[in-house]
């Protein structure tokens with residue numbers, strides 16, 4: 241057994257298998273501070289790279305309907321989706337623990353290792369949402385994730401993981417530019433919008449649509465999930481390949497932790513968030529991966 245394989249099996253051993261909790265509650269008295277913090281350098285949806293630039297790469301510029309609302313993940317993507325928010329484990333016993341994932345998609349955790357959406361939302365509320373926005377706005381964010389997940393066929397936990405990775409769930413996060421302008425809580429493709437406090441629920445939903453279902457100018461998660469049209473080296477609906485495509489605009493399928501010009505740890509971070517990591521590295525587990 242290779243080291244990579246071993247590390248992808250270990251997480252199961254340390255998952256907490258307690259009975260899942262119910263839906264989150266949204267405190268009305270949380271002490272939050274409005275800040276535009278939350279973006280991490282060189283993340284967000286990157287420009288899509290053509291295969292002429294990198295023969296290993298996936299390529300979306302000609303095949304994609306960039307249709308935002310109404311677009312839906314199909315094919316193998318359905319094996320990485322559930323509408324049951326109690327399905328899954330309860331996360332890591334130590335939420336700062338972090339497993340180093342790299343190599344091909346097969347080295348990354350199976351669907352059965354993901355934590356359940358209810359507990360995952362609670363974990364991220366406790367880690368950052370409670371200090372970043374009011375309880376009612378957290379409720380709006382929850383509603384938007386649930387709605388867009390059902391509409392798009394992209395698992396709610398996966399959408400939440402990308403949101404936490406891109407902005408720590410901070411609704412007020414600013415736009416960044418890595419060649420395309422990335423706005424909103426998913427730092428989505430050009431054409432994406434930011435939060436509008438005067439139209440809170442609708443603008444949060446639009447931010448989640450932009451990242452999940454794409455903008456008028458480029459792909460979201462759905463378009464990367466559906467990148468399956470017969471050419472070898474497409475994502476084939478695998479969420480870890482999708483995460484690399486979203487972050488880098490191109491994919492090294494032999495090593496999803498190859499940054500391809502963006503963030504090396506991105507896919508490993510997403511995998512750990514899905515299993516129970518809270519995004520903090522106070523104990524140095526993530527740093528030890530050397531990404």
Ligand SMILES: *[C@@H]1O[C@H](CO)[C@@H](O)[C@H](O)[C@H]1NC(C)=O
Nearest residue numbers: 342343495497498504530531
């Ligand atoms: C994948 O890339 C990461 C980041 O550069 C590196 O640390 C890791 O050793 C690579 N893994 C493999 C299996 O090539």
